[in-house]
Amino acid sequence: MKPVLEAIEKRRSLRSYTGEPLEKWQIDNIIKAFMYAPSAMNYRPCHLIVVQDKEMLKKLSQVTPYAKMIEKAGAAFVICCDLEKSRWWVEDCSAATENILIEVADMDLGACWVQVRSIAEEMEPERTVKELLGIPKNFRVLNIIAVGVPKKYKDKHSEKETDEERLHWERF
Numbered sequence: 138m139k140p141v142l143e144a145i146e147k148r149r150s151l152r153s154y155t156g157e158p159l160e161k162w163q164i165d166n167i168i169k170a171f172m173y174a175p176s177a178m179n180y181r182p183c184h185l186i187v188v189q190d191k192e193m194l195k196k197l198s199q200v201t202p203y204a205k206m207i208e209k210a211g212a213a214f215v216i217c218c219d220l221e222k223s224r225w226w227v228e229d230c231s232a233a234t235e236n237i238l239i240e241v242a243d244m245d246l247g248a249c250w251v252q253v254r255s256i257a258e259e260m261e262p263e264r265t266v267k268e269l270l271g272i273p274k275n276f277r278v279l280n281i282i283a284v285g286v287p288k289k290y291k292d293k294h295s296e297k298e299t300d301e302e303r304l305h306w307e308r309f
């Protein structure tokens with residue numbers, strides 16, 4: 138088994154894909170990464186919507202100005218949460234997201250987090266995603282993870298990025 142840190146180093150936001158579909162085993166691994174994520178009180182309130190339909194990918198690519206890469210993704214994974222099941226929906230969905238991003242990097246695929254969760258008055262993207270995918274009223278949507286076969290890779294993360302000013306030992 139490869140060390141997890143290798144996948145964490147390789148994980149970059151990749152936004153340009155060949156348009157090829159994902160293979161079944163790759164989707165299965167992403168589903169496992171989602172299902173095995175931690176959640177507060179182990180309530181498991183998050184749901185995953187796997188979107189492979191090209192027409193729907195195109196529609197999702199238009200929900201925010203920062204979602205264009207979804208059009209050429211092999212699949213998009215929409216992370217949403219049942220608010221009746223947990224008060225910690227942002228944390229729970231974020232934990233599931235990071236599990237997926239690391240698994241995707243480990244499979245040498247590319248992924249990008251596309252923010253959907255609406256803040257303040259900017260509710261439009263989230264409303265649109267809910268309408269397009271038939272997500273129930275009591276759910277919130279954190280993000281869409283675009284996943285595809287990358288056209289090219291980026292440099293992996295390295296120790297150059299270790300900001301000493303953000304690191305504290307024992308006390309701030």
Ligand SMILES: Cc1cc2nc3c(=O)[nH]c(=O)nc-3n(C[C@H](O)[C@H](O)[C@H](O)COP(=O)(O)O)c2cc1C
Binds near residue numbers: 148151152203249
């Ligand atoms: C909360 C959050 C929201 C993000 N939203 C978007 C987005 O809507 N579109 C996008 O292209 N990238 C988005 N990103 C990706 C960031 O731009 C990216 O993680 C950052 O530039 C660092 O690059 P890296 O992921 O390659 O390390 C988001 C990342 C996070 C954590």
